[in-house]
Amino acid sequence: MFMKVHAMFQSAHPVSDATLDARAPAASSRSQPLSLDGLSKRFGAITALDDLSLEVRAGELVALLGPSGCGKTTTLRLIAGFEFPDAGAIRIAGRDVTHIPPNQRGLGMVFQNYSLFPHLTVADNIAFGLRMAGVPKRERAPHVARMLDLIRLPGFGERRIAQMSGGQQQRVALARAIVTNPSVLLLDEPLGALDKNLREGMQFELKQLQSELGVTSVMVTHDQEEALTMSDRVVVMNHGRILQAGTPRDVYDRPRTRFVAEFLGAANIVTFTVLRGEQNWLDISIGDARRAPPVTCRIGHALSKPLAAGATAELAVRPEKLRLDAARSDDIRFDGQVSARVFRGSQHAYRIDVPMLGQTFGVYQQAASSNGLEPGENVTLSISPDDLVVLEGEPQ
Structure with a gap:
């Protein structure tokens, strides 16, 4: 767990002064468009992705939806830099990041099990990305306070992770991912660890926070309701290909194929x-x-x-x-x-x-x-x- 989180946050590029200006509004963002062009990936004899192309607009939340083995998680791992494609290109704001490591892509990520550090307080968990980005300790507190306000957990900074509910932990994980103001936010089954009632409530909260921030987001989910509720566009995948992409209403009301x-x-x-x-x-x-x-x-x-x-x-x-x-x-x-x-x-x-x-x-x-x-x-x-x-x- 630590190595994966560490890889996302140990930045070779300190977070910009503008991004870390304590006077800036909590919803400030440097969201950028994301382009996937002809991505292919094989694992031995298995084709995980087959010439996949997708444009994600700045500030848009796109949900990758499909059954197990359809290629959605591989797509997310390629964007994150945990895997590299056999063919194709990944661009953020026009910059080719296809073969550069995760810590140089300017991304934030929320993992399925949150991957929070149980030995750290809520504030220290949120500040982790700032610490990895080289932000001095005395300058982290204002940004942590802003994040706690944004996720509606003011005053919770000194609590331990074990003292937080599942929904609260999910919000802390989101705050840690966005405190460095990423250009793209990646969400890997972000609500999968919650029970049904809490998950339904958090769908609205996550969507509202994403809209307030305006951060470009790609979410992987196998939950159809989650994809329809939270996303601006749904991308239905199978066998490493995109079968249909469109607004939730368009894809639901006008499916192109029997599978969709x-x-x-x-x-x-x-x-x-x-x-x-x-x-x-x-x-x-x-x-x-x-x-x-x-x-x-x-x-x-x-x-x-x-x-x-x-x-x-x-x-x-x-x-x-x-x-x-x-x-x-x-x-x-x-x-x-x-x-x-x-x-x-x-x-x-x-x-x-x-x-x-x-x-x-x-x-x-x-x-x-x-x-x-x-x-x-x-x-x-x-x-x-x-x-x-x-x-x-x-x-x-």
């Missing part, structure tokens, strides 16, 4: 046949004619490649977009039967069997005063064509 649709929340996947189409719309047929007459409708799309008449493809619809109540005039309707129901406090989660499609749909509905529908009840499943998202094939 199913990884970033729940999704119902339906196969369709193209009847005809133009640049921005398709007339499609849903259903198996051997079971029942197919349902036809017109939907919009933003595919990179056109689909010819007779082609089959997939579309996705989120469970909360489906309705079991009165349908609108332009809705697609399917007869179904409730096969299961789970009460989740704020909502009912249903499983609806649709015989004409030969599949089961997940449906979320807000819980009202009633107890909801019971298994065995017949329902009409209604879908707005506007909520159907046409999916592209997975990249090869």
